[in-house]
Each structure stands twice: as structure tokens, then as C-alpha cells.
Amino acid sequence: MAAVDSFSLLYREIGRSCNYYLEALALVGALYTARKCVSLSCDFYNLLRLHFIPRLVSRADLVNQYGRWAVVTGCTSGIGKAYAEELARRGVNIILIGRSAEKLEAVAKHIAETYKTETAIIVADFSKGREIYPAIKEVLRGKEIGILVNNIGVFYDYPDYFTNVSENLLWETINVNIGVATIMVHIVLPGMVERKKGAIVNVSSSCCCHPTPQLSAYSASKAYLDHFSRSLHYEYASKGIFIQSLIPHFIYTNRTKFSSTLSKQSWLVPSAEVYAHHAVSTLGLSKRTTGYWLHSLQLARTSTDWTWWSTTAWRTTEKNPLQLM
Known part of the structure; x- marks a missing residue:
């Protein structure tokens, strides 16, 4: 008991x-x-x-908010060209920088005739290094540069193990993906600070947010742009300068046409024009954004390294490469 x-x-x-x-x-x-x-x-x-809200209200007056001229690098096709056209649509004069005079002139003529804005071109091969920048400085001198879009970038021919990537390509990746944006910001930022207004957009990539095997140097260079942008924003926001890290996911451009997975436009893989229309609307609102609402949802879903790699590990060969922006 x-x-x-x-x-x-x-x-x-x-x-x-x-x-x-x-x-x-x-x-x-x-x-x-x-x-x-x-x-x-x-x-x-x-x-x-x-x-969504920016698309329902009247468009911001970018000229009054930032300045009369925008400088866009890597602008003869893809995101750069579409972004330049979207800025011109909003009344901003465009300075195009690239290495092909023929392509630059064609894009400049199209923008000037379509949107009735002023255009100028600067022929420069950014892979040449420091020797090209004095000429760029001279052309930009005296112009009210309100917006700088650093879109130029170098990508692998196809994903591969790091030891298989040529030394020349690695140097070019570092020089162009990292060096160009850094020096271009250094050229235009003093004028923006003097006028107490301006915007800088550094086009990174969603692969900067996670380790990306077989794209190691490329993704690391894009991670530099992301950190560089956010650090600069904290330095210069109080001086009236807005600096944005733009981190797009897959976009339908010439780069993605080689991939059977990405060879068709869709909601998840928008055209460069659709993407630029959304991305420009985020200018002044977010210092770090994918620029496109479905890309934001994709990035939120791929929140872990293993999930990210499982979504990007497409079957790739030299004839069918994976292309990231």
C-alpha cells in the first residue's frame, strides 16, 4: 500500500x-x-x-533628385542597355561607356531619337587597367553626373573548377568586376558630394549572397561589389548620396540563351527591359535589393548554402553553360 x-x-x-x-x-x-x-x-x-507602390504613384523626378546626367558602363546590351533606356525614359541624359564604338553609337542614337534626351559616348576598354581612366575623367569633367550605374562585368565562359580557370581570366575578373566600379565611383563621387546629391548603382549578383562552387572568383568579385556598396552608403548617406547594391537573379539576355533551362522568358526569368523597369523604381528606396519582386522571393527561399546550390547546380557543359548576371 x-x-x-x-x-x-x-x-x-x-x-x-x-x-x-x-x-x-x-x-x-x-x-x-x-x-x-x-x-x-x-x-x-x-x-x-x-x-508595387512606386508603380502606382507618379514617377520620381530623377533629374531634380540626382542630376542631369547618368553614366552607364557595360551598356551595349542586356541590363546595362535596358537600364540606360529606362533612365532616358525618365528624362535623364545618358553617357555610355564601352569598348565598341560602333555599338555605343548605335545605342546612343537609338536613345536620343526615342527618348529625346542628350547622349554621349566614351570608348574605353576596361581590361586595359589604369591607363584608360584619365581620358574618362576628362570627358566627364564639368558635367553634372547625378547617377552612376556600374554594370560592366566579366564572366567565365562556363562554370569550372578554380584550378581550371586561366590566370588571364582571373586577372580580368579582378580588374574589371572589382577595379572598374571602384575607380568609377572614385571619379564621380566628389562631384556628387559637392552638389550634395547623387546616386550610384553597383550591379552585383544574387550569387554574392552564397558560396557558388565553380564560379568562385566571379561570385567573390560580386560579393566585393555588394559589401563595397553597403559600406559606401553608410559613409555618404548623410551627405545626400544614395548608393545601391543591385543583386539580380537570372535574367533573359544573350548570356542566358545558351542555357536550355533559362532560354525562355518567364516571370522568374524576366527580360532585361522588364527587369530594368522594376529596378529603376527602387532607386532611392532600398540600398540593397534584387530589383525585381520575384527575385526577392527567390532569394528569400534560397536562404541556406545547400538550398542555393541545389537551385543553381544546372547540368552545365562547354556547349550549354550556366550564365549568371
Whole structure:
């Protein structure tokens, strides 16, 4: 009888102790759920604020907000060309920088005739290094540069192991993907600071957010642009300068036509024109953005390294390369 009473007492004590733990776990669960709900609500609000509300209200006056001229590098095709056209559509004069005089002149003529804005071109091969920048400085001298878009970039011919990438390509990746943006910012930023207004857009890539095997040097160079942009924004936001890290996901351009997975436009793989229309609307609103609402959802979904690689590990060969922006 004593044993039964002891067991009953022990059982009640254990049950009482478990109730305490269950109540504590329920409180932790409630707090976690509340935190997630708040986080999701904030993400949803930011999605609306960046990608939908700006399209419902009148367009910002970019000329008055930043300045009369925009400089765009890597602008003869793809994102750079589409971004330059979108800025011109909003009344901004465009200075195009690239290495092909023929292509630059064609794009400049198209923009001038279509959007009735002024255009200028600078022929420069950024792979040449420091020798090209004095000429660029001279052409830009005296112009009210309100917006700089650093879009120029070098990509692998196809993804490969790091030791198989040529030394020449590695130097070009470092020199162009990192060096050009750094020096171009150094050229135009003093004038912006003097006028106390201006915007700089450094086009990075969503692969900067996660390790990207077989694109190691490329993704690392894009990570530099991302960190460089965010650091500069904290340095110069108080001086009236807006600096944005633009991190697009897959976009339908000449680069992606070689991939069977990305060879067709879709909501997830927009054209450069659709992407630029969305991305320009985020200027002045977010210092770090994918520029496109579905890309933001994709980036949120690929929040871990293994998920990221599982979504980008397409079957790639020299004839069917994976192309990232």
C-alpha cells in the first residue's frame, strides 16, 4: 500500500514538473511564432513598398533628385542597355561607356531619337587597367553626373573548377568586376558630394549572397561589389548620396540563351527591359535589393548554402553553360 501511495505521489510530481516544461515550451513557441509573423509582415510590406507602390504613384523626378546626367558602363546590351533606356525614359541624359564604338553609337542614337534626351559616348576598354581612366575623367569633367550605374562585368565562359580557370581570366575578373566600379565611383563621387546629391548603382549578383562552387572568383568579385556598396552608403548617406547594391537573379539576355533551362522568358526569368523597369523604381528606396519582386522571393527561399546550390547546380557543359548576371 505504501508503494502504491509512493508511486502515485511520484507520478503526480512528475506530471506537475512536465506541466511547467510544457508551459515554458508553449511560451517559447508563441514567441517564435509571433516573431515570424512580424518578420513576414515586414517582408511583405517591404515588397509592396519597393516593387508595387512606386508603380502606382507618379514617377520620381530623377533629374531634380540626382542630376542631369547618368553614366552607364557595360551598356551595349542586356541590363546595362535596358537600364540606360529606362533612365532616358525618365528624362535623364545618358553617357555610355564601352569598348565598341560602333555599338555605343548605335545605342546612343537609338536613345536620343526615342527618348529625346542628350547622349554621349566614351570608348574605353576596361581590361586595359589604369591607363584608360584619365581620358574618362576628362570627358566627364564639368558635367553634372547625378547617377552612376556600374554594370560592366566579366564572366567565365562556363562554370569550372578554380584550378581550371586561366590566370588571364582571373586577372580580368579582378580588374574589371572589382577595379572598374571602384575607380568609377572614385571619379564621380566628389562631384556628387559637392552638389550634395547623387546616386550610384553597383550591379552585383544574387550569387554574392552564397558560396557558388565553380564560379568562385566571379561570385567573390560580386560579393566585393555588394559589401563595397553597403559600406559606401553608410559613409555618404548623410551627405545626400544614395548608393545601391543591385543583386539580380537570372535574367533573359544573350548570356542566358545558351542555357536550355533559362532560354525562355518567364516571370522568374524576366527580360532585361522588364527587369530594368522594376529596378529603376527602387532607386532611392532600398540600398540593397534584387530589383525585381520575384527575385526577392527567390532569394528569400534560397536562404541556406545547400538550398542555393541545389537551385543553381544546372547540368552545365562547354556547349550549354550556366550564365549568371
